[in-house]
Amino acid sequence: MDLTWKDTEEIALRLLEEHPETDPLTVRFTDLHRWITELPEFRDDPKKSNEKILESIQMAWHQEYQDAKQ
Numbered sequence: 001m002d003l004t005w006k007d008t009e010e011i012a013l014r015l016l017e018e019h020p021e022t023d024p025l026t027v028r029f030t031d032l033h034r035w036i037t038e039l040p041e042f043r044d045d046p047k048k049s050n051e052k053i054l055e056s057i058q059m060a061w062h063q064e065y066q067d068a069k070q
Helices: 008-018 029-037 051-069
Strands: none
Touching: 008 029, 008 051, 029 051
16 A cells, blocks of 8 residues: 555554654654655655644654553
């Protein structure tokens, strides 16, 4: 399955798999952007992201992270 910037929930799940011990709220947007674009399934233009998109992904990842910790 190819991922694009619109696949917020799926990207969040993949980030949780790749970085299970990382609190998403501690990740800088520059690192988050890099981690997303380095996912093997990611196929979108890296330049099409913005702060709003990254924040949405970070919040979705944070929710998944919180759920996994319970």
